[in-house]
Amino acid sequence: MSVIDATKTLPTVRRLERVSAAEIRGLAELLIDCVAGGASVSFMHPLSAEKAAAFWTRVAEEVAAGGRALFVAEDEQGIVGTVQLVLDLPENQPHRADLAKMLVHRRARRQGLGAALMRAAEATARECGKTLLVLDAVTDGDAARLYERLGWVRVGDIPNYALMPDGRPCGTTYFYRQLS
Numbered sequence: 001m002s003v004i005d006a007t008k009t010l011p012t013v014r015r016l017e018r019v020s021a022a023e024i025r026g027l028a029e030l031l032i033d034c035v036a037g038g039a040s041v042s043f044m045h046p047l048s049a050e051k052a053a054a055f056w057t058r059v060a061e062e063v064a065a066g067g068r069a070l071f072v073a074e075d076e077q078g079i080v081g082t083v084q085l086v087l088d089l090p091e092n093q094p095h096r097a098d099l100a101k102m103l104v105h106r107r108a109r110r111q112g113l114g115a116a117l118m119r120a121a122e123a124t125a126r127e128c129g130k131t132l133l134v135l136d137a138v139t140d141g142d143a144a145r146l147y148e149r150l151g152w153v154r155v156g157d158i159p160n161y162a163l164m165p166d167g168r169p170c171g172t173t174y175f176y177r178q179l180s
């Protein structure tokens, strides 16, 4: 059972409307930490700084174009958590968004930041008129447990969907959340 430390202050989660070069570097460092820690989030280990920055540069372009909402949380060392809402979906799904790339640095885990990032993303999704969110996560991993705890509905598992950063196969689980 988790012991809640009420004395710890969580970093504030904020939405970035524009992503600076320094923020791209911070997001790249966060992604590299998560991959090095064994998270299956599209990349293999070791993830280079160049490849990570290229990924966040593409995200930044979509943020600037309004197709994605990007959230970050910072501590005294830099960006420590992030999550995205993919808002730009096909025209027959205007009520829906995908939740993507929920990342919390290993130095800040198990303090409630993942849950705080999710609350911020869901609040913005509601403001944007979205009533349905969808995501996928490694089957039975830390993230899947977080989503179930936060009320997301588990749809089903696909075995051998992707690779862990070290090359081992892993399954994925799809979740949805009705916001209405």
Ligand SMILES: CC(C)(COP(=O)(O)OP(=O)(O)OC[C@H]1O[C@@H](n2cnc3c(N)ncnc32)[C@H](O)[C@@H]1OP(=O)(O)O)[C@@H](O)C(=O)NCCC(=O)NCCS
Residues within 6 Å of the ligand: 002, 003, 004, 005, 006, 034, 039, 040, 041, 101, 102, 103, 104, 105, 108, 109, 110, 111, 112, 113, 114, 115, 116, 136, 137, 138, 142, 143, 144, 145, 146, 149
């Ligand atoms: C999944 C992930 C985002 C969770 O982030 P997090 O900030 O640790 O999430 P939370 O702190 O909200 O919850 C995690 C756990 O800490 C516990 N916790 C929360 N606040 C706490 C506190 N103050 N004291 C002690 N425990 C606490 C929660 O109850 C939860 O426990 P559980 O895992 O036993 O269910 C993080 O582990 C991560 O970035 N993983 C790597 C990347 C990844 O896999 N992303 C998902 C892509 S789909």
